[in-house]
Amino acid sequence: MKVKAVAQNNVVSVKILIQHVMETGRRKDETGKLVAGHYITEVNAEHKGERVFQAEIGPGVSKDPYLAFQFTGGSVGETVTISWVDSKGGTEKTDSVISAL
Amino acid sequence: MKKIVFNRSLALLFVLAAMLAAVRVEAADYQTRVQADIQAFRDYFTAQFPDVKFADYADGVYAIDEDSRQQWKEMEEFPPYALSVEDGKALFEIPFANGKTYGSCFANGGAVRQNYPYFDEKKGKVVTLEMAINDCRVANGEKPLACKTGDIAKISAYMAFISRGKPVDVKVQSEGAYKAYVKGKELFYAKHGKLNMSCAGCHMQYAGRRLRAEILSPALGHTTHFPVYRSKWGEIGTLHKRYGGCSNDTGAKSFAPQSEEYCNLEFFETVMSNGLIFNGPASRK
Numbered sequence: 001m002k003v004k005a006v007a008q009n010n011v012v013s014v015k016i017l018i019q020h021v022m023e024t025g026r027r028k029d030e031t032g033k034l035v036a037g038h039y040i041t042e043v044n045a046e047h048k049g050e051r052v053f054q055a056e057i058g059p060g061v062s063k064d065p066y067l068a069f070q071f072t073g074g075s076v077g078e079t080v081t082i083s084w085v086d087s088k089g090g091t092e093k094t095d096s097v098i099s100a101l
Numbered sequence: 102m103k104k105i106v107f108n109r110s111l112a113l114l115f116v117l118a119a120m121l122a123a124v125r126v127e128a129a130d131y132q133t134r135v136q137a138d139i140q141a142f143r144d145y146f147t148a149q150f151p152d153v154k155f156a157d158y159a160d161g162v163y164a165i166d167e168d169s170r171q172q173w174k175e176m177e178e179f180p181p182y183a184l185s186v187e188d189g190k191a192l193f194e195i196p197f198a199n200g201k202t203y204g205s206c207f208a209n210g211g212a213v214r215q216n217y218p219y220f221d222e223k224k225g226k227v228v229t230l231e232m233a234i235n236d237c238r239v240a241n242g243e244k245p246l247a248c249k250t251g252d253i254a255k256i257s258a259y260m261a262f263i264s265r266g267k268p269v270d271v272k273v274q275s276e277g278a279y280k281a282y283v284k285g286k287e288l289f290y291a292k293h294g295k296l297n298m299s300c301a302g303c304h305m306q307y308a309g310r311r312l313r314a315e316i317l318s319p320a321l322g323h324t325t326h327f328p329v330y331r332s333k334w335g336e337i338g339t340l341h342k343r344y345g346g347c348s349n350d351t352g353a354k355s356f357a358p359q360s361e362e363y364c365n366l367e368f369f370e371t372v373m374s375n376g377l378i379f380n381g382p383a384s385r386k
Contacts, residue, residue, distance in 0.1 A: 002183055015178070017183060017184060019184050063335050064335075066179070
């Protein structure tokens with residue numbers, strides 16, 4: 001997962017690129033068998049203990065999801081924590097320090 | 102609506118005439134003949150797009166369309182090929198079964214993109230970066246990688262990334278090199294496929310105009326920025342994968358990646374881009 005958090009005035013702009021197969025569960029492999037679904041179901045972002053972003057996503061989102069959002073009240077040097085959960089119970093969590101523009 | 106005051110067909114004919122005239126010159130200096138071709142090629146585009154700076158042609162369609170350029174600039178803040186470059190670095194550093202690494206084949210930790218393609222006198226053919234990566238694997242007892250997407254594109258992306266900023270300077274100094282160059286040039290200008298279209302038809306005559314919903318890129322600068330993360334592919338892919346797609350689009354059967362035909366085409370296109378800067382990998386639609 002790559003995260004970039006940039007603050008300008010009072011607005012923090014966060015960009016996230018998550019490496020994930022996002023398998024829909026409807027795709028067939030070369031033998032004709034259905035490839036099991038495996039996709040991120042929820043993405044959360046926290047800043048100073050408060051949730052600033054939540055996305056419930058699913059098989060409609062394609063491989064290596066890119067998400068971007070903005071929130072107010074963050075400053076340079078503070079930490080934003082991004083975490084996600086997928087349909088097989090897999091998780092990942094990353095801390096990103098807010099930088100200046 | 103852009104007003105076309107410049108007759109593209111006539112200009113293309115002039116370019117071809119200039120190139121043919123260069124062939125008739127009896128000097129054995131191939132580099133001089135090639136330089137005349139390069140100049141005619143550049144002049145064609147500077148006449149067609151007088152407001153575009155030469156160096157910007159390395160950015161392809163983004164050099165000639167403002168709206169696309171804005172979207173691309175925003176994507177470059179957090180590019181989709183970033184993960185492929187990281188994967189490529191990891192792959193580059195994994196040793197082969199015999200203990201050696203890609204570093205034993207490539208100098209500068211792999212920052213050698215600018216040395217490819219080149220005409221190998223001993224092998225008597227054009228060698229591309231992807232071909233060299235596979236040659237390294239085979240020389241060390243490993244199986245070669247498939248040449249459209251996947252690991253080879255990731256390794257190529259990493260090597261291209263760490264070679265950014267190096268100039269394109271492909272030499273054509275022998276008869277063998279010149280013959281390969283001419284074959285690549287002929288493939289570029291020849292019409293083929295059920296639709297009877299040539300590379301030049303779309304990427305010179307129709308550069309900047311629309312093909313269905315997309316805007317055609319100018320051929321000048323075509324190979325500086327590969328491999329590319331193409332949104333349509335959802336992953337990073339090689340130049341020869343793109344060549345294959347273009348052949349299919351003209352209703353022609355595509356050549357295999359790393360075939361002699363596509364290697365010669367890559368050779369010709371890269372020579373035409375001499376003087377630009379390598380800026381791969383890149384993102385495209």
